[in-house]
Amino acid sequence: MHGPAKGIFFAIFYPILAVIGAPANLLGTVILSRGRCGLSRCITYYLVAIAVSDFLVIITAVILNRIGRIYFQDSVLSTTPACTLSNLLVFATRDGSVWLTVAFTIDRFVAICCQGLKARYCTGKIALLVIGLVSALSCARNVPFYFIYQPLYILDGVPWFCSIKPICYTSLVWQAYDWLDHILNPFLPVFLILLVNALTVRHILAASRARRRLRGTESHGDAEITKRKRSIVLLFAISLSFLLLWATYVGHFLYVRITGEGYLTSLDFNDPRYILQETANMLQLVSSCNNVFIYAGAQNKFREELKKVLMCPFTAVTGCFKQLKHGKTPPR
Template identity: 50%
Template sequence: MECSVIHRIQRLYYPFLAAFGIAVNVLAILILSRGKCGLSKCITHYLVGMAVADLLVVITDPILRWIAQLYISDSFLFITPVCCLLKSLRFAATVLSVWLTVAFTFDRFVAICCEKLKSKYCTEKKANVILGTVTALSCLQNIPWYFTAKPQYVIHNTPWHCITKGSFFSSLGWVAFDMIHLILTPYIPFFLILLFNSLTVRRILVTSRVRRGFHCRSHGDDYKDAEIDNRRKSIILLFSISGSFILLWAVRVVYPVYVRLTKTDPRFIIQQISSMLQLLSSCTNTCIYAVTQTKFREEVKNAVKYPLHVVLKLVKS
């Protein structure tokens, strides 16, 4: 009964998530790429990279996995070699999205807490190197997933669908691979994001207290510090993105531990909910930009108004 309810919810949830995810991530890529949001080129490159990674997650998971499984399970997508390839790409896209969030968090940590390293690390060139490296490592790390599945059945010499090989659960090598993958995504990123944010908050509180005390003595209580205002805006963006990641990935982080401690029926429900929340994280960043960044909101308004102006001109002509 509970499983059927979850399946009914998923049939509505994943198509909506796919449509919304593609729309907001494409919008973010187009707007951020224009470089008119008042953000540094370094930050812009990270945000564009994160939007591209999230778009890949939406394409490979909700669309090519869940929607295909729910609505077109007899398509070529479920021929075993294609199915295995999509499985590997799905893991790669997820790892890329997670680790780019870590890279962005670390970049902001360096910019705020490491003055000497800031000029060397927080640059457009370094951001491009980090983006390329993380992308390459994410692809290489997840190639083995292609070899973890076998055909569920064969029709007219064509292998169909993917089921996990028995050796994946019994072979020491595959068990080690699965454990390393779990540690790398999501446990280490989860810990690093919490760590960098904690250190960043501590640094900001100390610096702000010192600067506020100095300026109050020099200029009075009404003085506004532009540096503190800029840092506040940067921190709001950082904490919104990383906070959203932590909240939506929390169930996914706890679930593997829960599985190993219990074998009760709610495992299936928790697994499905954790997947749904995790995939939702690939659609939230654009909403965060719209809420926290004034210039981004202005660019969104311009993007919406432009086609309306074109239509009105065509009507008038």
């Protein structure tokens, strides 16, 4: 990219994010789908759905939208219809990823804190139903965004780029929809994750104190308490990383609403407002490729399966050489 130095950072960062994020989510999907990580079917379904959704975010938001806008500004990706469709896909996949994280958080809350409801809710069938509903609603609720864009300019009858229609900043209907959109993502997800995690922590601390009183011993060496602690590491790691990486996006939205300056749609890395906007988008996109690394850090069996999958090509080649060698060995 031939542009200012600040633009070069994003031009380098997004390809790196794509190169890391897409294979990582594919690996996570393959490993979790094998069902050998010691996780229940319910947890496995949620984690596979999150990995697939994050992979789609990398494809649509990072590769088609960000990299396409930076490196291929004069390609078909920059025409208004392609740009509009790309943005719609970005919104839908992003919402799916966010709300699947919320659904997983609620599922773990029920499993840990609501023993009476656990047997009915924390099942594979319910998990598939929730995943299907979240995916369908994430697509349906973003359809109105298809109608908010207009061409930035028309050249030889071809509409280029996407510019938000001025009516979106003045119409009460669109203003209400914009607020509703940001309430549904990320304000409500952030609130639900904070609330559910706080309730989960309170329950775990109370249960641990009660168990220590019953056992008359310290938690050190208590296998059950150790198991409980390990069971929530994955949940809290995913939830907290989501909260931290979306914080800048929330702050930018509030800044736009308070100042009334609007969103910038053209690439201008000399404008501090655009840098803030792009940094907020960049950080929330990072949340779509870090879950696999969280799995690897929190789950021993996931690391073991990861090593097996990574070594699979070398094992296959070694096996072929052994078979060839054995075939050439004369029979005794």
